[in-house]
Amino acid sequence: MSTPIVLDPFARDSAGEGALLRAAGSVAAVELPGGVRAWAVTRHAAARALLTDQRLVKDAAHWAAFQRGEVPRSWPLIGLAVPGPSMVTTDGDAHRRLRALVAQAFTPRRVELMRPQIEAITAGLLDGLQAGPAEVDLKTAFAFPLPMTVIGTLLGVDPADHAYLRDLYERFFSSVPDPAGIQATIAALNAFVGALVGQRRKEPGEDLTSALLAADVEDGEALSDAEAAATLRVIIAAGHETTVNLITNAVRALLTHPDQLALVRSGRVSWAAVVEESLRWTPPTSNFLFRFATEPITVDGALVPAGDPVLISYNAIGRDPVQHGITAELFDVTRDPIRHLSFGHGPHVCPGSPLARLEAQVALPALFARFPDLELAVPDAELRPGASIVVNSLQTLPVRLRRA
16 A cells, blocks of 8 residues: 555544545555544446445445454444444345345435425424524524434434434544553443344334334345344434534535625525535535445456455545546535535445435525524634544534524
């Protein structure tokens, strides 16, 4: 492997790092926290090809360094690289079997039926903002509770546990080394979803967790407890983290690009276009771990050896000028078409993407309609990233509501 680009665990300049990765080629050698070596896919065309390449698989049994014991269980991102038996870690028939149940819950038709509930939750949160202080952390008060309430209700998670889950997942996604902490976090998440599975086995309800446990899949084989728990961890993580970051990043982009916000408010550009451009420009997932090469793979002259891990750098791909032109670095809601890969591509494309899009398309116009003079409460340069190479997040989004 050539000299790797060291990824910043604090994600202090995601855009600059993405540009550096693209400059290194369609795939770039990278070093993650803890000295873990990998390859990052940095270009749109290469990502489309590799995301459907059967020589890249999700099973960590093909990760040579991990199998040799060179990557410890205390590695801060181990829970994302080796997360357990779910649709995220399987391929082929096994993947189709596990994905089928989850995909049924997130079809565009079923998601659209959730619109009234999403609108009601959004209105309630905005009422709370209306009655509260003039300055607020919008991530905590709005961007987080909306998707967590939606996915929590869908799965039958007690609202009293939402804040606890938020804390666990923020630590889970952190790439700052904390060997004792990551193991404790994983254990706590396992205990939480294990208890939820056990409870719904005994007392099924009208929720997705109960439906997953009750459903027979191909050949009449139901999910095991381990598969159910791992699947729930994936759904909870993807069902709220992606949308939290999408809403937060979109609000930030619009407030720092008033000309773009004016286009949307004038009706000349749709809120759906805002969502898609936000997904491209600042994708909620910056780097997705991992796929593993089962044999040597050559990409634009670079050789990825068998057994090496490959991450998809959506951060770099989203601003690929070959795909998006010379204005790729600009936030432009009039961009046509806005074709991105921020929810993946191929058989592993995110099944929850219709829900994330709907939540953002409901939340953003409602927020700006209620608070038309919304503004950042601190200079944009003072906003602090969420200390993760995996998700494009902010620690907080302080705003001034400026009520009419």
